Amino acid sequence: MNHLYIHIPFCHRRCSYCDFNTYANLEHRIEAYVAALCAELHMLAEGAFPGGPLPTRAEQRPSPEADALPPTIFLGGGTPTMLSLDQLERVLTAASAIVPLERAEITSEANPGTVLGRDYLRGLRALGVNRLSMGVQSLHDSTLRVLGRIHSADEARRSYEEAREAGFDNINLDFIFGLPGQTQAQWEATLDTIIAWGVDHFSLYSLILEEGTPLYAQVTAGRIRLPEDDATAAMYEAAMERLGAAGYTHYEISNWARESVGPPGALFPERACAHNLAYWLNSDYLAAGAGAHGHRYPRRYHNILGVDDYIAAVGGGRLPCAEWITLTPGDLRAETMLMGLRLSAGVGEAHFAARCGLPLDAAYSDTLAELAAQGLIVRHQERVRLTPRGRMLGNQVFQRFV
Ligand code: SF4
Structure with missing residues (x-):
C-alpha cells in the first residue's frame, strides 16, 4: 500500500469551529494510545484488512496517476505534535512496515503553540518527517481568540521560522477566510504577509459552520456575525489573484503550491501534497487511529471514534473498525x-x-x-x-x- 493516514486525536483545547474527531484533556491516555496505534499498524502490515475480507485481485483496480506519486504517510489530527519524539518514532517505525520511509513524503500536522521549539522540530525532521502542515488560520489575535486557537499570530510566525531553521523545506500553512469580523482589506493584508514569508504551500478554506460546535451556537444565537457569501467569494477571488501573481500554482480548489520546475509535462507542481493528491485521484489508502477512514476499492471503513474504546478494541487483539461498506x-x-x-x-x-x-x-x-x-x-x-x-x-x- 502506497498511502497511509495516521490519526492522532489529541488537542490541548477544542477550537470553537472544530468537528474533527479530537479530544482535549486526554494527555494521560497518549502513551496507551500510541501503544494501540502501533499494534493496529502491525496488524495492517501483516495483511489484516478492516472492513471485511481483503479485496480480491479481481476486485482491485489500478490508479495510474496516484501510482506515479511517491509513497506517503500523513500524521493528522488532532495535534500530532502533542506526541513526544520517542512516541512519534515508535509510530513511524511501525508504519514503516506498510510504507517504506526512505522515499516517502511524510507529513505531520503541527499547531503553532504546541510545536516545542527548535530541538523538537529538528528531532521531527531527523525522524524522517519532511513536510510540515501548520494550522495558522488567521494573523489576527482577536480572531484567533474567537476561534479558540491556543496560539497568537506572533507565535505562528515564530513556529514557521523555527521550522525553516530546523531544516523543513516543504511547509504548508492552513488559513481560513470568511471569519467572524473579517474584512476584505484584512484578508488581503494577510495574503500579502504570508506571500512575503515565502511559504511552499497554502491550504485556504472558507469557514464551514459545523452544527454542534460552539461557534455554530454563537452564530445562530446572533452573538457573532460572519461575512456575507458574496464577501467570502470575493476573498477567495483575492486569494486566486494574489497567489497567482506571486507565482503559486492553484492546483486544487483550496490548495496552492509554490511554482518550481518539475519534470516536463508533470501534472502537478513539485510541492503539491502527494498524500492529498492520492485522495483527489480517488486512490486506495490505509488509515489507522481512532476515527480514521480508509479506502481500498471496493471497501471503505472507519475506525471506532473514542480513544478509550479504540484502545480497548486493539487491546482485545482485533482491528478497531467501527463500520465498513462495499462500494459499487x-x-x-x-x-x-x-x-x-x-x-x-x-x-x-x-x-x-x-x-x-x-x-x-x-x-x-x-x-x-x-x-x-x-x-x-x-x-x-x-x-x-x-x-x-x-x-x-x-x-x-x-x-x-x-
Ligand atoms: S487544533 Fe485542529 S483538530 Fe484540534 S481542536 Fe483545533 S481545529 Fe480541531
Whole structure:
C-alpha cells in the first residue's frame, strides 16, 4: 500500500469551529494510545484488512496517476505534535512496515503553540518527517481568540521560522477566510504577509459552520456575525489573484503550491501534497487511529471514534473498525469525478478508464456534453477540467455525477 493516514486525536483545547474527531484533556491516555496505534499498524502490515475480507485481485483496480506519486504517510489530527519524539518514532517505525520511509513524503500536522521549539522540530525532521502542515488560520489575535486557537499570530510566525531553521523545506500553512469580523482589506493584508514569508504551500478554506460546535451556537444565537457569501467569494477571488501573481500554482480548489520546475509535462507542481493528491485521484489508502477512514476499492471503513474504546478494541487483539461498506462501480465512477474535478489538472481519461474499468464517455457522455455546453467544463488533451465558472459553481457540477 502506497498511502497511509495516521490519526492522532489529541488537542490541548477544542477550537470553537472544530468537528474533527479530537479530544482535549486526554494527555494521560497518549502513551496507551500510541501503544494501540502501533499494534493496529502491525496488524495492517501483516495483511489484516478492516472492513471485511481483503479485496480480491479481481476486485482491485489500478490508479495510474496516484501510482506515479511517491509513497506517503500523513500524521493528522488532532495535534500530532502533542506526541513526544520517542512516541512519534515508535509510530513511524511501525508504519514503516506498510510504507517504506526512505522515499516517502511524510507529513505531520503541527499547531503553532504546541510545536516545542527548535530541538523538537529538528528531532521531527531527523525522524524522517519532511513536510510540515501548520494550522495558522488567521494573523489576527482577536480572531484567533474567537476561534479558540491556543496560539497568537506572533507565535505562528515564530513556529514557521523555527521550522525553516530546523531544516523543513516543504511547509504548508492552513488559513481560513470568511471569519467572524473579517474584512476584505484584512484578508488581503494577510495574503500579502504570508506571500512575503515565502511559504511552499497554502491550504485556504472558507469557514464551514459545523452544527454542534460552539461557534455554530454563537452564530445562530446572533452573538457573532460572519461575512456575507458574496464577501467570502470575493476573498477567495483575492486569494486566486494574489497567489497567482506571486507565482503559486492553484492546483486544487483550496490548495496552492509554490511554482518550481518539475519534470516536463508533470501534472502537478513539485510541492503539491502527494498524500492529498492520492485522495483527489480517488486512490486506495490505509488509515489507522481512532476515527480514521480508509479506502481500498471496493471497501471503505472507519475506525471506532473514542480513544478509550479504540484502545480497548486493539487491546482485545482485533482491528478497531467501527463500520465498513462495499462500494459499487457506480460509486467509484462518481467519486473519481467528484474528487478529480477539484484538481486543476482535472480527470485524465486514461486514469478514469483504468480506475473505473470503462471509458469516460461510456459512463458520462451526456452529462459531460451538457456541462461543456453550459461552459462549466472543458475537454482538452484527454482530460476533463472545470472552467473558472465551473470552479465557482463547483457544487452544481459535482451534483451531476451523483
Ligand atoms: S487544533 Fe485542529 S483538530 Fe484540534 S481542536 Fe483545533 S481545529 Fe480541531
